[in-house]
Amino acid sequence: MVKIFIDPGHGGTDSGATGNGLLEKDVTLAIAKRVQNLLENEYSNATVRMSRTGDQTVSLGKRTQDANAWGADYYLSIHINAGGGTGYEDYIFDKLSDTSKTAQLRNTIHAEIVKTNDLKNRGKKKANFHVLRETKMSSMLTENGFIDNAADAAKMKVSAWIDNVARGHVNGLAVALGLKKKSSPPPSGVLYRVVTGSFTVRTNADEQIAMLKAHGFDSFIDTFTMNGVTYFRVITGSFKDKSNADKQVGDLKKVGVDSFLIVINE
Structure with missing residues (x-):
């Protein structure tokens, strides 16, 4: 198995960069959770660990220590930029050569x-970022747009854009690390949906969705x-693999949200 450590930047008391009504910690977690979901659902030889799964404060030292102790094969830190620019960039440790393994992996993922x-x-x-310097495995930090740029920030507010960013990260990891697509798809016709509330008043459901989003969980309303x-x-999640649905229930419980599964036919 290829061990991939996903690190959503900031969290908890550390909001990261802010701008245009957004907090970096929320955007990074949204991207990271989608990356995790895609890797676990689509690849047979990838296992994922997250530095945080909700709005927790986690020190830089704790993040790299966890990855090193786990024996991760790759460390991916996801961030949002600020400072008046626009666009995407990524980083590797500045002491590494352009011909190093880490640089070659980054070239593939960047593309x-x-x-x-x-x-x-x-x-x-x-x-010379901590997460690039202190990790024992190859590592990369991505800066996905500028939160203080109105055009970039507008994209961050669109779920489809978050999905596309996550897909790019996953596609890069798959090519760079030799991930293998699951040979047999999950049973067709059945979905396991994670339910986190049922309301007769639409505004109550909208408030629940806002609360879940603040914890890094995207949701939708089924009427x-x-x-x-x-x-x-x-x-708060729709899965073809029951084990992934069960994991989502567990992650929700960690942040104090009760949920249950329903099974529907597609």
Whole structure:
């Protein structure tokens, strides 16, 4: 198995960069959770560990120590930029040569990310960042747009853009690390949906979705009518693999959100 450590930048008391009504810690977690989900659902030889799965404060030292202790094969730190620019860039440790294994892996991942993220390509860079310096495995830090740039920030507010950014990261990891697509797809026709609330008032469902988003969980509303009453059911994940749905329930419980599974036919 290829061990991939995903590090959503900042969290908890550390909001990271801010701008245009956004917090870096929220955007990085949204991207990271999608990366995790895609890797676990689509690849048979990838196992993922996250530095945080909710809005927790985690020190830089704790992040790299966890990755090193786990024996990760690759460390990917996801960030959002600020400072008046625009576009995408990524970093490896500045003491590494352009012919190093880490540089070669980064070249592959960078090429895939810029295909999908709809951002200006600011290039491949190097820096003496803690997560690049203190990790024992190859590592890379991505800066996915500028939160203080109105055009970049507008994209960060769109779920489809988050999906595309995550897909670029995953495509790059798959090519660089030799990940193998699952040979047999999950059973067709069945979805395991994670339910985190059912309301008769739409605004209550919207408030639940906002609370879940603050914890890094994207949700949607499934509307249905029973006995003449319309219900707004909040769905926080829809999976073909029950083990992934069970994991989502566990992650929600860690942040104090109760949930349960329903099974539907596609």
